[in-house]
Amino acid sequence: MTTVVKVEDVHKCFGANKVLNGVSFEVSKGQVVAIIGRSGSGKSTALRCIDRLESIDSGRITVCGHALHSRKLNLKKLRTDVGIVFQSYNLFPHLNVEQNVSLALRLVRGKSRSQAAQTARRVISQVGLADKMHAYPEQLSGGQQQRVAIARSLAMEPQLMLFDEVTSALDPQLTGEVLQVMESLAKGGMTMILVTHEMSFAAKVADQIIYMHEGKVHEAGDAGILRKPRTPELQKFIGGGL
Numbered sequence: 003m004t005t006v007v008k009v010e011d012v013h014k015c016f017g018a019n020k021v022l023n024g025v026s027f028e029v030s031k032g033q034v035v036a037i038i039g040r041s042g043s044g045k046s047t048a049l050r051c052i053d054r055l056e057s058i059d060s061g062r063i064t065v066c067g068h069a070l071h072s073r074k075l076n077l078k079k080l081r082t083d084v085g086i087v088f089q090s091y092n093l094f095p096h097l098n099v100e101q102n103v104s105l106a107l108r109l110v111r112g113k114s115r116s117q118a119a120q121t122a123r124r125v126i127s128q129v130g131l132a133d134k135m136h137a138y139p140e141q142l143s144g145g146q147q148q149r150v151a152i153a154r155s156l157a158m159e160p161q162l163m164l165f166d167e168v169t170s171a172l173d174p175q176l177t178g179e180v181l182q183v184m185e186s187l188a189k190g191g192m193t194m195i196l197v198t199h200e201m202s203f204a205a206k207v208a209d210q211i212i213y214m215h216e217g218k219v220h221e222a223g224d225a226g227i228l229r230k231p232r233t234p235e236l237q238k239f240i241g242g243g244l
């Protein structure tokens with residue numbers, strides 16, 4: 003199986019705070035990996051290192067064939083191969099949905115206005131917002147705005163999608179509609195890494211669960227580790243069950 007992400011013995015400090023303390027894991031093409039763990043365990047930092055939004059102190063990370071430690075790293079190509087969606091949507095308020103999604107296609111991918119609009123319409127329909135094509139962000143719910151943010155990433159045709167707690171700011175109903183889009187992406191074969199607090203979603207969709215604890219991969223495996231955790235730390239984290 004093709005390896006899309008290889009993280010090897012990664013260490014990272016913020017000042018005296020050791021945030022990643024020897025993290026290693028691999029993600030194969032088409033796999034969905036959920037990173038779970040307590041607040042402050044280093045989940046988001048690990049994810050951000052994969053897109054080179056954070057640099058690392060030691061270790062190696064290879065993503066979609068890009069060696070992130072290489073001096074020859076093509077950051078622009080890395081960023082087009084890897085899509086990342088955050089908790090905050092960061093849409094342009096003065097642009098409508100179609101324009102928000104097509105902007106990067108024109109600026110980064112150099113597509114013509116009509117080519118970009120065509121791709122935008124396809125991915126906006128994919129996230130279930132065909133009827134909101136000309137709406138402005140303020141006219142959309144949080145869940146709809148988050149789906150636009152996902153569409154914006156999809157438009158770049160990434161090989162890997164990273165999701166950093168994308169439903170944390172949403173109420174349960176809106177969370178459901180965003181998770182549904184993520185689930186359909188997973189079923190479509192997209193390689194995905196998600197940092198999430200949605201345990202039942204992780205159990206349902208992820209091929210691999212990574213439990214981070216104090217900057218390390220403390221326990222990893224398929225969804226079975228959520229039903230039968232081996233370590234007291236993961237048992238305690240899951241608490242009363244899914």
Ligand SMILES: Nc1ncnc2c1ncn2[C@@H]1O[C@H](COP(=O)(O)OP(=O)(O)OP(=O)(O)O)[C@@H](O)[C@H]1O
Nearest residue numbers: 016019021039040041042043044045046047048197
């Ligand atoms: N840019 C930064 N500068 C300094 N410290 C940071 C920075 N980013 C993260 N940290 C610290 O690194 C530690 C891990 O943060 P990180 O966001 O990776 O944790 P997390 O497991 O994703 O937590 P949460 O679930 O609350 O988002 C925390 O102690 C945090 O304060």
